[in-house]
Amino acid sequence: MIDFLNSIIVLLNFIIIPGIAYGSQLALGALGVTFVYAILRFANFAHGEIMSFGAMITILFTWFFQSQNIGLGILPTALLALPVGIIATIILCIISDKFVFQYYRYQKSVPVVLAMVSIGVMFVINAIIRIIIGTETIKFSDGQKFIMKAKQFKVMTGLNEGLAIKSSQVITIFITILLLTFTFWFLQKTKTGKSMRAFSDNEDLALLSGINPDRVVFTTWIIVGLLACVAGTLYGLDKSYKPIIYLNLVLPIFASAIVGGIGSPFGAVVGGYVIAFSEIMVTYAYKKFFVYILPSSIEPNGLVQLLSTDYKFAVSFSILVIVLLIRPSGIFKGRVL
Amino acid sequence: MIKFERHEWLAITIMISLFIFVGFLQGWSVSLVILNMCIISAIMTMGVNISWGYAGVINFGVMGFLAMGGLAAVLVSYPPITESWQVGGRGLGISFALLIVLVIAVMFINRKVIQKRKRYILNSLIIFFGILIIRHFYLNATHNIEDVNPAIAGFLGGLGLPIIFSWFVGGLLAAGVAFVIGKVALGLRSDYLAIVTLGISEIVVSVLKHEEWLSRGVKNVIGLKRPVPYEIDLQNTDWFINLVTYLNSSKLNNIIDVSDRQQVLNNLIIDGSGIFVKLSYAILFLIVMLIIFYFANKAQLSPWGRMMRAIRDNETAANAMGKDVVKQHLIIFVIGAGIVGIAGAMLVTLDGLFTPSGYRPLRFTFIIWIMVIVGGSGNNLGAIFGGFVIWFSWIEAAPLTTFIINQLTSGLEPTNALKLHLLDSVPYFRYLFMGLILLLILRYRPKGIIPEKVRHS
Numbered sequence: 001m002i003d004f005l006n007s008i009i010v011l012l013n014f015i016i017i018p019g020i021a022y023g024s025q026l027a028l029g030a031l032g033v034t035f036v037y038a039i040l041r042f043a044n045f046a047h048g049e050i051m052s053f054g055a056m057i058t059i060l061f062t063w064f065f066q067s068q069n070i071g072l073g074i075l076p077t078a079l080l081a082l083p084v085g086i087i088a089t090i091i092l093c094i095i096s097d098k099f100v101f102q103y104y105r106y107q108k109s110v111p112v113v114l115a116m117v118s119i120g121v122m123f124v125i126n127a128i129i130r131i132i133i134g135t136e137t138i139k140f141s142d143g144q145k146f147i148m149k150a151k152q153f154k155v156m157t158g159l160n161e162g163l164a165i166k167s168s169q170v171i172t173i174f175i176t177i178l179l180l181t182f183t184f185w186f187l188q189k190t191k192t193g194k195s196m197r198a199f200s201d202n203e204d205l206a207l208l209s210g211i212n213p214d215r216v217v218f219t220t221w222i223i224v225g226l227l228a229c230v231a232g233t234l235y236g237l238d239k240s241y242k243p244i245i246y247l248n249l250v251l252p253i254f255a256s257a258i259v260g261g262i263g264s265p266f267g268a269v270v271g272g273y274v275i276a277f278s279e280i281m282v283t284y285a286y287k288k289f290f291v292y293i294l295p296s297s298i299e300p301n302g303l304v305q306l307l308s309t310d311y312k313f314a315v316s317f318s319i320l321v322i323v324l325l326i327r328p329s330g331i332f333k334g335r336v337l
Numbered sequence: 338m339i340k341f342e343r344h345e346w347l348a349i350t351i352m353i354s355l356f357i358f359v360g361f362l363q364g365w366s367v368s369l370v371i372l373n374m375c376i377i378s379a380i381m382t383m384g385v386n387i388s389w390g391y392a393g394v395i396n397f398g399v400m401g402f403l404a405m406g407g408l409a410a411v412l413v414s415y416p417p418i419t420e421s422w423q424v425g426g427r428g429l430g431i432s433f434a435l436l437i438v439l440v441i442a443v444m445f446i447n448r449k450v451i452q453k454r455k456r457y458i459l460n461s462l463i464i465f466f467g468i469l470i471i472r473h474f475y476l477n478a479t480h481n482i483e484d485v486n487p488a489i490a491g492f493l494g495g496l497g498l499p500i501i502f503s504w505f506v507g508g509l510l511a512a513g514v515a516f517v518i519g520k521v522a523l524g525l526r527s528d529y530l531a532i533v534t535l536g537i538s539e540i541v542v543s544v545l546k547h548e549e550w551l552s553r554g555v556k557n558v559i560g561l562k563r564p565v566p567y568e569i570d571l572q573n574t575d576w577f578i579n580l581v582t583y584l585n586s587s588k589l590n591n592i593i594d595v596s597d598r599q600q601v602l603n604n605l606i607i608d609g610s611g612i613f614v615k616l617s618y619a620i621l622f623l624i625v626m627l628i629i630f631y632f633a634n635k636a637q638l639s640p641w642g643r644m645m646r647a648i649r650d651n652e653t654a655a656n657a658m659g660k661d662v663v664k665q666h667l668i669i670f671v672i673g674a675g676i677v678g679i680a681g682a683m684l685v686t687l688d689g690l691f692t693p694s695g696y697r698p699l700r701f702t703f704i705i706w707i708m709v710i711v712g713g714s715g716n717n718l719g720a721i722f723g724g725f726v727i728w729f730s731w732i733e734a735a736p737l738t739t740f741i742i743n744q745l746t747s748g749l750e751p752t753n754a755l756k757l758h759l760l761d762s763v764p765y766f767r768y769l770f771m772g773l774i775l776l777l778i779l780r781y782r783p784k785g786i787i788p789e790k791v792r793h794s
Contacts, residue, residue: 123772317536
């Protein structure tokens with residue numbers, strides 16, 4: 001019995017909790033990509049950089065608040081700076097729309113051209129970030145680091161295995177639940193949300209019913225900026241902030257959005273968790289788990305690892321390819337909000 | 338015959354004069370280094386241009402194919418390591434044989450078992466256990482191979498042939514990989530296809546990075562043989578010394594002192610040997626580029642090229658006319674990838690080393706695409722022009738930015754924090770330039786600098 005509990009704790013500690021946290025970050029990112037895809041109808045390659053930009057502004061203001069000795073006690077100061085970051089990210093989104101994307105929307109360009117344009121935007125934001133904050137790794141989480149330390153847990157329960165819960169993980173999960181509830185409530189219940197869904201479903205019909213496309217697009221960018229900034233900041237809080245990592249993050253985010261069914265918000269969220277869990281589960285070495293759960297006579301002597309951790313990125317894309325082969329429209333039929 | 342119009346001649350003149358300008362300003366060695374990379378970029382760009390410009394098939398897997406070409410260079414030219422083959426060859430052989438058996442078994446099940454659910458269960462069972470068995474042989478073998486003299490070997494080595502063969506093999510290897518990818522992914526819509534190919538190239542690169550028995554992984558392969566002479570050999574060859582003396586005779590004759598003259602001559606020989614080597618590379622690359630250019634143009638003007646344009650402009654109509662769109666898409670995807678593979682092998686040949694971690698899909702794929710779009714998709718000369726201009730500005734962006742920043746902040750003190758910070762971030766301004774160039778071109782010249790010629794018949 002004790003062995004069984006121990007094995008459960010191992011799974012919780014190394015797979016489930018990190019998986020949920022990482023999955024939440026991916027889900028928020030994928031939700032942003034999906035919004036752009038459903039309303040503006042293109043794959044936004046700049047999304048990773050928008051997240052990075054939001055995280056950067058949050059970091060800059062965190063430093064500012066820290067220098068002014070304003071803090072939140074046990075919570076990280078970054079939460080205080082987050083609203084500023086969100087506003088800045090929204091402004092960035094709206095500026096990029098006004099100066100870049102709007103023209104192609106009025107021209108009714110094909111999606112591929114818009115994707116190319118978003119690559120241009122990606123480069124520009126990329127450069128701005130590097131010029132402002134450099135390329136170094138930045139750790140900006142302060143306050144209380146752990147809600148529960150591994151040692152504490154061991155003492156508390158008398159088990160062999162410790163369970164460590166980082167406060168950043170709890171914050172991530174909490175904020176994600178909050179934001180997801182808000183987003184889905186917004187889409188289902190408010191008039192603007194309904195007009196967005198209508199616009200995504202059938203643009204011409206929506207225009208005929210008197211929905212103002214500019215307004216819909218404007219709202220979309222506000223939501224995208226909000227989601228991107230929060231996702232970026234949470235990822236940075238949980239791991240650390242490094243521009244190159246955010247550049248690469250756009251791949252698992254796309255994978256999540258497509259696996260879930262691109263254009264479907266619920267699918268994006270599920271896809272985020274699917275990708276996160278598969279990345280962690282496939283590359284985790286299960287030796288410890290099996291040592292507890294199996295009788296010692298048939299204990300494995302290897303690491304019992306399906307793939308080495310080097311293949312983390314490859315996993316998300318293999319999942320993507322497999323899903324596209326079996327079910328091209330994603331887990332939840334995509335395309336409309 | 339290919340006829341150039343006036344603006345195309347202008348583009349060619351601009352390209353040539355860029356290099357002459359840099360040659361006089363920063364030295365011929367720098368100019369040739371940039372020229373070599375420009376030619377390679379131009380070939381890559383032509384590869385992408387063939388699939389995107391001719392047929393509208395998007396290919397974001399450039400880095401994967403480039404890396405396959407690089408792998409070919411290693412596999413062809415590196416001398417074989419017999420010890421590795423002895424310890425691991427058999428295990429690898431067994432695991433590959435088993436892999437083939439597994440694939441055949443899966444195909445057999447797919448054909449025989451009709452009920453869908455049964456098929457899925459059988460397939461997943463067979464694949465799972467098959468992989469477990471294969472892994473056993475495979476991991477043993479690769480482990481043994483990687484243990485062979487890890488500091489200098491630790492991989493299988495290659496065939497020990499002249500590296501120039503690898504240009505051909507690289508093309509074939511990349512084309513083979515592209516065939517598999519195309520079979521899987523080409524049915525997807527264009528923007529999905531973009532993301533999927535990008536992801537697959539990430540997978541290819543990560544395989545090369547971590548399968549050390551094959552490519553030595555992050556430990557890199559160094560010291561690949563060259564198709565051109567080494568500088569040090571040249572410096573001791575009589576005809577080369579005579580050539581340098583002859584070319585610089587007027588300058589040398591002005592120096593009266595014998596030891597001074599010898600000194601100057603030695604320096605000239607050292608400089609000259611470097612330039613000679615780079616020049617030979619440039620000539621080799623130029624030949625390859627012109628051959629590809631010739632055939633690409635020929636193909637574009639042929640009935641096949643016309644069919645490709647038809648498919649690009651209206652897939653449904655082309656399909657209705659009886660053209661096999663899926664097959665043609667696959668063909669053009671494979672050809673484009675093959676050309677990128679050739680460029681990959683050439684790149685490794687030029688560097689003399691293979692560094693799998695240097696292929697970063699998200700960084701460089703888009704640079705190649707900027708070359709295609711800036712140059713003009715659907716026009717081969719445009720592709721070459723785009724490759725040249727973008728690579729040139731990628732390299733020359735740093736000196737230019739330093740100059741501009743110094744000019745703009747000339748009023749500030751040299752220790753001013755802002756000025757120092759800006760000067761520190763000079764390398765990042767090139768991303769800004771690239772992004773702005775792409776955005777401006779897409780806005781004001783969406784067909785590129787040298788647009789595709791519209792042919793009316």
